[in-house]
Amino acid sequence: MCITSDLLVKTSKGIYCPKGDFYIDPVRAVKLALISHGHADHAKSGHGHFHCTDATGTILDRRLNQSDCTTHAWEESFEIGGVKISFHPAGHVLGSAQIRLESEGKVWVFSGDYKRQADSSCEPFRLVPCDVFITEATFALPVYQWKNPEEVFTEIHEWVTQNQKQNLNSVLLAYSLGKAQRLLTGLLPYQKEPIWVHKSIEEMNQCYSKHGVQLPLTSPIKEWKKLSPYPTGQLIILPQAGLTDDLVDRLGPHRIASASGWNMVQNAKKRVGPTNGFVVSDHVDWPDLVQTIRETGAKRVWVTHGQNRSFARYLRECEGVDAIAWEDLENDARG
Ligand SMILES: [Zn+2]
Ligand SMILES: [Zn+2]
Known part of the structure; x- marks a missing residue:
């Protein structure tokens, strides 16, 4: 003691x-x-x-x-x-x-x-x-030295655009509180269509809106299931836990990337796997x-x-x- x-x-x-x-x-x-x-x-x-x-x-x-x-x-x-x-x-x-x-x-x-x-x-x-x-x-x-966030948002936008050209959906993995809203506000200048988001992100978005943060238009991912055929060329933001097997089956052809500071080292190690990542940290x-x-x-x-x-x-x-x-x-x- x-x-x-x-x-x-x-x-x-x-x-x-x-x-x-x-x-x-x-x-x-x-x-x-x-x-x-x-x-x-x-x-x-x-x-x-x-x-x-x-x-x-x-x-x-x-x-x-x-x-x-x-x-x-x-x-x-x-x-x-x-x-x-x-x-x-x-x-x-x-x-x-x-x-x-x-x-x-x-x-x-x-x-x-x-x-x-x-x-x-x-x-x-x-x-x-x-x-x-x-x-x-x-x-x-x-x-660990971060790039200008504007550069990262441009990279994300270019990735989504490339995927769209190949009729692929883009799935971006991000924490529901903070990272998701930072990405949404960063992508606001590029938005043409609503961005699909997980329920946990939607809930946090409501808190952000209540405190005056301007966010782009979003659609709840649960509405996705009602669409037939499933859309293509869309951007979807989910927390890792939101990427369930059931949802993956319904996403159609897609690419997944995460948005995290840890990607600085993961990318440098040239890790191969289902995700490649954008370096953005809070x-x-x-x-x-x-x-x-x-x-x-x-x-x-x-x-x-x-x-x-x-x-x-x-x-x-x-x-x-x-x-x-x-x-x-x-x-x-x-x-
Ligand atoms: Zn902490
Ligand atoms: Zn924290």
Whole structure:
């Protein structure tokens, strides 16, 4: 057991604030939580109560059927147990927040997942200066450097056009929350016909529309089955789990591609298989990750997710920051 006077500590349920008796993105149900965004690895169900941004509240109402939360506008501050808290855009998906905590003159920022590339489907990242920064490190290797997203949308459009010429349907695999809407808004300038989407994407689209995001026209994939003959030359966006055998049988001749940051390495390895992929990620790439940490001015950094040990070492040795990997933090028994 290690008792520290730090505002936040590591516990078996995740990051805990002893002073305010709350958790941040806990991995299990707790009495009181702050939730950074709507992805399942950050927003578990069953919390007694939680705080999040207005848009994340809309998303979690749909995803967890849980509306027992207090929602906040961007940068609106509130207090729990003497800790001053506010949510700041993380640029990852709609409503995604960095969480700023201030107590006794010290500022901690929990980044959640974040990116700094342009994305018209969500609020752009805003830098929050701090003393201690808790960063993700999903793509914390120099090999991960993203292209301009406009170039990727052009590549996707060209792929769809090529497939159309061969009477093939184009199936693009993407997460239902965030990636799908980013692709939809990116493809908006090219749209001629409605884009077919899975039900889980349609549900998230409704949340995005409610918060003022303009999306192209879509058709629910369940309507596909009613058509005879099945259409060709169409674009269909589905989460991986939506690509069921039953649906594959009905798609007619088609090509499948995924849209993910991991494709950077998968493509380089020239993996052969059913999917070839477009490189588009909702996380910071290597240059943006390093630059963000410099710009926060943080002297201490906790590194969570992904390449956390090697990245913490890089920060210590090359950036002169007191950095520690999540795995190397001691568990505090208070949480
Ligand atoms: Zn996420
Ligand atoms: Zn995550």
